[in-house]
Amino acid sequence: MNRPAQIQKSLQDLPVTPHWSDYDAERKNFSWSAVRDQLTGLAGGGLNMAFEAVDRHARGILADKVAMRFVSRANPALDLSYAELARRTNRFANVLQTLGVGKGDRLFVMAGRIPELYVAVLGALKNGTVVTPLFSAFGPEPIATRINLGEGQVLVTTDVLYRRKVKALREKMPSLQHVLLVAEEGGPTQEPDTYDLASLMDRADDSYSCAPTTADDPALLHFTSGTTGTPKGALHVHGAVLAHYATGRYALDLHAQDRYWCTADPGWVTGTSYGILAPLLLGVSSLIDREEFDAQRWYTLLEQEHISVWYTAPTAIRMLMKAGAELAKTHRFEDLRFVASVGEPLNPEAVWWGLDALGLPIHDNWWQTETGGIMIANTPAFAIKPGSMGRPLPGIEAAIVAHLEQDGEPARLRTIDTPDVEGELALKAGWPSMFRGYLNNEARYQKCFSNGWYLTGDLARRDADGYYWFVGRADDVIKSAGHLIGPFEVESALMEHPAVAEAGVIGKPDPVVGEMVKAFVSLKNGFAADDSLRQDILGHARKKLGAAVAPKEIAFLPTLPRTRSGKIMRRLLKARELGLPEGDTSTLEAGA
Numbered sequence: 001m002n003r004p005a006q007i008q009k010s011l012q013d014l015p016v017t018p019h020w021s022d023y024d025a026e027r028k029n030f031s032w033s034a035v036r037d038q039l040t041g042l043a044g045g046g047l048n049m050a051f052e053a054v055d056r057h058a059r060g061i062l063a064d065k066v067a068m069r070f071v072s073r074a075n076p077a078l079d080l081s082y083a084e085l086a087r088r089t090n091r092f093a094n095v096l097q098t099l100g101v102g103k104g105d106r107l108f109v110m111a112g113r114i115p116e117l118y119v120a121v122l123g124a125l126k127n128g129t130v131v132t133p134l135f136s137a138f139g140p141e142p143i144a145t146r147i148n149l150g151e152g153q154v155l156v157t158t159d160v161l162y163r164r165k166v167k168a169l170r171e172k173m174p175s176l177q178h179v180l181l182v183a184e185e186g187g188p189t190q191e192p193d194t195y196d197l198a199s200l201m202d203r204a205d206d207s208y209s210c211a212p213t214t215a216d217d218p219a220l221l222h223f224t225s226g227t228t229g230t231p232k233g234a235l236h237v238h239g240a241v242l243a244h245y246a247t248g249r250y251a252l253d254l255h256a257q258d259r260y261w262c263t264a265d266p267g268w269v270t271g272t273s274y275g276i277l278a279p280l281l282l283g284v285s286s287l288i289d290r291e292e293f294d295a296q297r298w299y300t301l302l303e304q305e306h307i308s309v310w311y312t313a314p315t316a317i318r319m320l321m322k323a324g325a326e327l328a329k330t331h332r333f334e335d336l337r338f339v340a341s342v343g344e345p346l347n348p349e350a351v352w353w354g355l356d357a358l359g360l361p362i363h364d365n366w367w368q369t370e371t372g373g374i375m376i377a378n379t380p381a382f383a384i385k386p387g388s389m390g391r392p393l394p395g396i397e398a399a400i401v402a403h404l405e406q407d408g409e410p411a412r413l414r415t416i417d418t419p420d421v422e423g424e425l426a427l428k429a430g431w432p433s434m435f436r437g438y439l440n441n442e443a444r445y446q447k448c449f450s451n452g453w454y455l456t457g458d459l460a461r462r463d464a465d466g467y468y469w470f471v472g473r474a475d476d477v478i479k480s481a482g483h484l485i486g487p488f489e490v491e492s493a494l495m496e497h498p499a500v501a502e503a504g505v506i507g508k509p510d511p512v513v514g515e516m517v518k519a520f521v522s523l524k525n526g527f528a529a530d531d532s533l534r535q536d537i538l539g540h541a542r543k544k545l546g547a548a549v550a551p552k553e554i555a556f557l558p559t560l561p562r563t564r565s566g567k568i569m570r571r572l573l574k575a576r577e578l579g580l581p582e583g584d585t586s587t588l589e590a591g592a
């Protein structure tokens with residue numbers, strides 16, 4: 001395939017006119033107050049995420065439109081209209097009221113992707129109650145730790161999960177007053193010290209007047225993925241809804257006629273910001289699949305559910321690549337028009353694979369739990385440069401910065417304006433979805449800011465066209481013989497080898513060069529892990545990267561250790577390599 005440096009777009013080729021096409025003009029004319037004017041707001045000047053996402057539409061022409069379509073292997077599909085979602089979330093808010101749970105109280109949800117989870121999240125937001133979604137696959141300890149850290153008063157989960165994961169540790173969660181159970185095994189549930197959620201919902205009124213929240217009131221508490229260490233709790237406010245709305249338009253190009261699928265679980269911030277809020281804010285119909293990854297099932301859903309906008313993650317794309325493009329080509333994705341990815345660097349190989357297998361390039365975008373929404377993205381408005389995470393969205397000012405240490409003085413920041421120089425990625429503080437604190441760790445929060453910039457902890461460079469290129473996390477960068485080597489560059493080169501499905505690269509201490517580059521690789525189906533393949537991959541990497549940057553060692557693994565949100569845990573590869581303690585593994589995917 002001919003591979004130019006950019007994938008150009010032309011308006012004539014697009015089935016839907018994108019929300020924007022002039023990057024510079026849109027950035028220049030942008031204001032957050034104009035975004036606020038697109039939303040309704042509460043009487044008296046307040047703002048509430050769930051009101052904007054649900055009630056606003058339930059009162060208008062979208063009332064009967066499908067807001068969420070739930071599918072699973074075991075049950076027939078369930079469609080909830082905006083009006084029905086409004087009624088159910090009202091009921092849930094009334095349930096909380098009856099229990100004496102109000103504004104500022106804390107609620108945790110832990111369930112598979114079932115309707116009750118979505119109703120609880122949105123209903124609690126309407127009630128002003130602060131919500132934390134947890135992965136249902138977490139073990140008992142990580143659940144208890146997070147509920148204790150967040151001083152959760154309410155937990156919504158299922159009877160099965162409660163018995164398996166919560167009951168034995170309930171005494172160790174003193175803040176937890178109310179446990180509301182969804183009956184998975186036929187209700188009502190009879191567990192002592194719990195409520196049967198369906199019975200409470202049946203008795204609750206389906207009208208509710210939204211709590212008087214303001215843009216600065218806390219809304220969501222999200223734990224980070226734990227890729228680099230113990231997960232941190234990042235607090236977000238209702239005002240973040242402005243960013244969800246704006247970025248849903250700019251980065252995902254969501255239009256009301258779209259059928260949208262975000263594959264992220266709400267246990268991870270993507271599953272909330274873009275799996276729940278952004279599509280609802282834009283009046284879109286979302287698909288929610290309860291099942292775990294399965295290449296055949298995913299292709300079938302994309303095709304049969306007529307998905308037009310798809311938001312997924314590199315780990316899923318790599319798994320689809322592993323399954324082979326042939327499988328994709330047995331399907332026709334006639335409605336698909338826009339594909340985006342987040343969570344990890346998207347190797348150029350994956351962007352090209354999208355073009356081959358799906359007929360569309362994949363738009364990488366970058367953000368963090370802390371940023372609450374997409375900050376830098378490949379968008380419909382400009383050409384994609386495969387391997388780049390794109391350009392800052394309107395309303396977002398990004399920079400590459402260097403830290404200047406001076407004798408006895410605190411470190412100062414300098415922005416690097418020369419193109420193609422590596423440094424830390426920073427964002428001008430103050431966008432609406434910026435986190436407002438790390439739970440119980442004000443000192444760490446303060447350390448993230450300097451001279452009005454938020455420091456992301458990621459290293460990147462910006463090219464002369466203003467595109468940002470991810471280099472690696474500050475913690476993962478390898479220092480070898482005086483070079484700074486970003487793992488992403490090495491991993492991307494390895495991914496271009498036809499046998500490589502996934503690659504994770506670490507620096508291994510070495511007496512001569514400081515750190516030497518070691519790669520861990522998992523192979524595509526049909527390739528055998530033997531020494532001749534190892535030599536072949538090493539040779540390929542040397543040719544692409546040069547001897548100074550290419551790995552010196554390659555180890556084959558069946559799969560790489562990943563977080564539940566799908567990120568390669570390089571710190572774990574390193575700890576295992578060096579025989580060191582593994583640290584916090586609460587977010588490690590099972591079997592990794």
Ligand code: ATP
Nearest residue numbers: 224225226227228229343344345365366368369470
């Ligand atoms: P922790 O902070 O607990 O170590 P985490 O940083 O992985 O976990 P998240 O907030 O889920 O938790 O992930 C954000 C990070 O993911 C970013 O800081 C960045 O390192 C990485 N990331 C996200 N999107 C991209 C992308 N498009 N390209 C490169 N890296 C990305």
Ligand code: MG
Nearest residue numbers: 224225228368
């Ligand atoms: Mg992080």
